[in-house]
Amino acid sequence: MDLEAVRTFAAVVEAGQFQKAAADLAITQQAVSKRVATLERDLGARLFTRTPRGAELTIDGQAFLPHARELLRAAERAVASVGTGRRPLRVDVIASRVAPSGLMRDFHRAHPEVDLDVVMLFDVEAAVGAIRSGAIDASFRAVAAPGRSLPEDIESVRVLDEPLQLLTGPAHALAGARSVTVAQLAGHRIWMPGIAPGTEWAAYYDDLVAEFGLGIEVTGPNFGSDALLDTVADTPALATFMSEHTRVVWPAGHGLRRIPVTDPTPVYPHSLLWHRDNPHPALAALRAHLAATRPALDAPGTWRPGWVLPR
Template sequence: MCQQAVSRRIATLEHDLGVRLFDRTGRGVGLTIDGQAFLPHARALLQAEARAAASVRPGTRALRVDVVGRRVSPAGLLRDFHRAHPEIRLDVVTLFDADQATTALRNGSIDAAFRAVPLPGSRLPEGIESVPVYDEALELCVGPAHAWADASAVTPAQLAGQRIWMPGNTPGTEWAAYYDAFADAFGVTIDAVGPNFGVEALLDAIADSDSLATFFGERTPLVWPAGHDLRRIPLREPTPVYPHSLLWCTGNPHPALAALRSYLAAVRPTRDDAATWVPTWARSNRSGATTERDR
């Protein structure tokens, strides 16, 4: 900015404030007493403006990642990444569904998202990349009076005809599509009826029932009162896995995105595809996944 423009701005500011900020003499320009009082506040405002701009400018702001929910396993993966790389600043967001996530990726408001993709009859938008990062095994959760309460494991075939209560399964979401495919493959009824009062209310109902059951991922952290005596039972032969993938936008300039991708690739556990189940629509995003049980 040229000196004349600076002088005009200072003159305008002095006029607005009703005080002189500078003494102008033949020997130069110096701060008045009012100018000395004003200067630290002006500096603080400029620094706040710079921090505000940096907080939203890609490449300088924190790495912003969508994890669907803070109880699900991607949130745990992101916590592990933060422990391994505490120098990388993170912002964790929870967008509702894959459409919101891909829109946010494309407009640059987030840098990455954990999702199960692609959905049936759909494909990822142009410019969105994805890679599998974690196949999370499902567990059956039942109360102490349930017939399977003492089982060490249950097969999906044993669930045929059973009612699995999942009030959080919202139609049109990727997780509802996953459980619909599971229900079709193994003859299970996924019941989403009833208001979703959250995990605690769901666990209360499961604990008091001899017939209700629900699914959780193996890395979902759950805490319940001791009197509930709930059981988390692995599913085997095959093991249904929920296919978490990391999505990002091609050309995203954030310098920490590559570090997140490298970390997830290094810690991704291997599973025997012959012993696992995923829906057909999820297999197209999995490297080497060749198994599904269709009925």
């Protein structure tokens, strides 16, 4: 069914005359008559009776009118669902407890009027593909890892350099330290079973190991953060890295310690990625918010891999 013909039918009903409907629609009276005739042919029913006073609905026209109006309302809702700025801003934060999730919570508090859909995509290639297809508007990632250059239509800006901390149990040799240097970590077992090969964080820790000669173990199944915290708390020989803004809660009896790492402080580089042609106004608001609240990048005494984009 031709939606323009339905819209013209409704305009004639509203105006009461073909001529006035034509003026309201900014088309000719002949075009109005042609559209109504097409609709009547499609429906197999006569919708109007011409009278000296204008056009009156037939019984079939009266029956069709509420359905015509519902069709037009449905069309308006369909357009509104995809109109720029009328749908929620969809942003990938990778996981619920990491820094990007916190950045989006801060944005929501600053801009409660913006509708958000927060999603969690594990793989950077899936995230970039979702940005290019329009399935999401933005993603937080570390870019650009070796062999993972961004497509030309994807823009990025670094929004946070997040310091790493050492997490130990109460019986670990370094548990009483107020801070530890990277050199002091040499020879200690740092267990990180959640590092998946091929991810940007795997590339990050590969460079960290190569740069400072650390021993990072990724053996064993990854049962999640709770199991990791249980093991670190109970095993004096093990520690793990945890980013400063990672949100975790552990039982009081665990006695875990979060210890700053210095000389230099390894920082994990978070960037926001988006498609250069994305017109969503809330995306511009998110970028402006992140720019206004961004801490200093490349601070003295910090380390990041050489492949990190400086923007």
